[in-house]
Amino acid sequence: xxxxxxxxxxxxxxxxxxxxxxxxxxxxxxxxxxxxxxxxxxxxxxxxxxxxxxxxxxxxxxxxxx
Amino acid sequence: xxxxxxxxxxxxxxxxxxxxxxxxxxxxxxxxxxxxxxxxxxxxxxxxxxxxxxxxxxxxxxxxxxxxxxxxxxxxxxxxxxxxxxxxxxxxxxxxxxxxxxxxxxxxxxxxxxxxxxxxxxxxxxxxxxxxxxxxxxxxxxxxxxxxxxxxxxxxxxxxxxxxxxxxxxxxxxxxxxxxxxxxxxxxxxxxxxxxxxxxxxxxxxxxxxxxxxxxxxxxxxxxxxxxxxxxxxxxxxxxxxxxxxxxxxxxxxxxxxxxxxxxxxxxxxxxxxxxxxxxxxxxxxxxxxxxxxxxxxxxxxxxxxxxxxxxxxxxxxxxxxxxxxxxxxxxxxxxxxxxxxxxxxxxxxxxxxxxxxxxxxxxxxxxxxxxxxxxxx
Numbered sequence: 129x130x131x132x133x134x135x136x137x138x139x140x141x142x143x144x145x146x147x148x149x150x151x152x153x154x155x156x157x158x159x160x161x162x163x164x165x166x167x168x169x170x171x172x173x174x175x176x177x178x179x180x181x182x183x184x185x186x187x188x189x190x191x192x193x194x
Numbered sequence: 195x196x197x198x199x200x201x202x203x204x205x206x207x208x209x210x211x212x213x214x215x216x217x218x219x220x221x222x223x224x225x226x227x228x229x230x231x232x233x234x235x236x237x238x239x240x241x242x243x244x245x246x247x248x249x250x251x252x253x254x255x256x257x258x259x260x261x262x263x264x265x266x267x268x269x270x271x272x273x274x275x276x277x278x279x280x281x282x283x284x285x286x287x288x289x290x291x292x293x294x295x296x297x298x299x300x301x302x303x304x305x306x307x308x309x310x311x312x313x314x315x316x317x318x319x320x321x322x323x324x325x326x327x328x329x330x331x332x333x334x335x336x337x338x339x340x341x342x343x344x345x346x347x348x349x350x351x352x353x354x355x356x357x358x359x360x361x362x363x364x365x366x367x368x369x370x371x372x373x374x375x376x377x378x379x380x381x382x383x384x385x386x387x388x389x390x391x392x393x394x395x396x397x398x399x400x401x402x403x404x405x406x407x408x409x410x411x412x413x414x415x416x417x418x419x420x421x422x423x424x425x426x427x428x429x430x431x432x433x434x435x436x437x438x439x440x441x442x443x444x445x446x447x448x449x450x451x452x453x454x455x456x457x458x459x460x461x462x463x464x465x466x467x468x469x470x471x472x473x474x475x476x477x478x479x480x481x482x483x484x485x486x487x488x489x490x491x492x493x494x495x496x497x498x499x500x501x502x503x504x505x506x507x508x509x510x511x512x513x514x515x516x517x518x519x520x521x522x523x524x525x526x527x528x529x530x531x532x533x534x535x536x537x538x539x540x541x542x543x544x545x546x547x548x549x550x551x552x553x554x555x556x557x558x559x560x561x562x563x564x565x566x567x568x569x570x571x572x
Contacts, residue, residue: 138214145218146225156481159426159461165408167229 136182143175230406235379243451244416246367247433252497254339254362310476310483313518317472320354320522323347330357331545333396335569337368340397342545346512347523355512356504356523357543357550359397361566363497366435366456371401371414374561378412378419380405383559386542387549395565398544399501400489402461403536405561410460411445414562418455421447427462427477429533430455435496439464439531441477457564465490465521465532472521478534485514487554488537491564492529500527501564503543507554536560 150162162168205213324347331342339362346355363369372393374384382405390398404412404420411428412420428440433454439462440450450458463476476483487506493499502523506514515523517534524532535541539558543550544565549557 138210138217141214142217142221145214146221149218149222156479158479159407159424161407161409161424165229167225171225 132181133185136178136185140175140178140182143171143178146171147175231381233379233381233383235377235382238378238419240378241418242416243413243418244433244454244456246365246416246456247454248365248367250366250434250496251364252362252435254334254364310478310480310517312472312474312476312521313516314472316516316518317522317525320347320519321526325526330550333546333568335396337365337569338363338396338566340545340566342397342543342550344550351509352513353510354504354506354515354519354523356502356515358503358523358527359399359501359543359545360527361397361499361501363499363566366431366433366496367416368566369431369457369499369564370567371457371562371564373414374405374559380408381561383561385557385559386544386563389563390544390565391547393563393565394568395544395563396546396568397501398563398565399491399503400536400540400542400560401562401564402459403540403560403562404460407460411447411458412460413451413455413458416456418451423447424460425477426460427464427533429459429462429464429491429531431457437491437493437499437531439468439533459491459533459535461536462534463517465517465534466492466525466529468530470525470528470530472518472525476517478517483517485516485519486537487512487514487539487541488520489535489541489543490520490524490532491535492524492527492532494528494530500524500529500532501543502527503541503551504537505541505551505554508552511552535564 147163150168153160154162326346328344329341330344333340341360343358343360344355345358346353348354361369370393372389372395374382374389376392386398386400389395402410404410407424409422409424410420410426411423412418413430416433423442423445425442427442428445429437430440430450431437433456441464463473463478465473465476467473485506488502488504490502491499492502502520504515504520504523505512520534521532539554539556540560541551542553542557544563
């Protein structure tokens, strides 16, 4: 559990960084359509799950500290 | 004591940032490797949607017009006017009634708001510029008459050099397309030269690089491979020889197929308004509107098509063209519709066993070509 809570924020940061790059590339060249690709959709799902779990951990630890 | 050793084990914050940035780079690398480099054959349900309409044939230009008989005979610049080349001497079929579409959908451009405004001054500047023209090849078969020219406009750093193919075919079915490795798929690529040679092409130009996208209309040689639209304009060549450009909102797959779509490309944008005038706006981004090497397909009348490849990114030889400049080049050649194909390093034109232009960086492999087959005249 501890390992997961250490790794997940980094997975979230990496996926967030990738989607920012996709977004910029799509603005420059929409025909590339990075964000709507099948693989991107799967990554988006992983990103969402990872963000939710990371946030749950963050809320949990924050409440425990109080 | 225990706390101190734990603290020592923790990486500094800046190291974590570097690790995360490296993680983003690695993630992008793996993503691009899977999605843009590894070839995937796509098992799609294809459907034959059109067959060659052999009842409809167009006259090729009279052979006398080929006093400029090819075999790479070059003529001095300025010695031939644009009017002499391909237009004045050749019988015009523009008046002979292009078949009307039942729904009257003809000049549909400019009905919607596009993203980037075209530049009328650039368009005019190219229209008014003197063109240096050199015939570099001509070939005539029973089914096609193809003349290719090297042309240049403007001077100094602004100079634009382009290659133009004036293509007459006796039937729309003579405008053919081919996939790399003869396979429909994602990231299946080959050079324009190899694809042209593999298909016994006399003339070829790069297509829309359909294999780079997961969506977009793909109808090739009367076979429908994909019918999902994306945000780009669609160009359709019908079996009756008519070519039309559609905005994505206008494109109705059932209707287009019912009318006999022989080829459909999905890249764009559409450049001309159906009467040879500049589209007020282009369905693209300002980033893609900058000066670049480009390829374009143009429609003059049924059976008469113009293909152009503009070289670029090489100041002094050719700076490339913006979309408005490309529109002007196509309008100048008598096109009523013109459509931007894939450009940049993809922009390549092949004729009679060689690549004519100087592709940026030597060109790149891509997924499809438009071509006219080499057939010996009887």
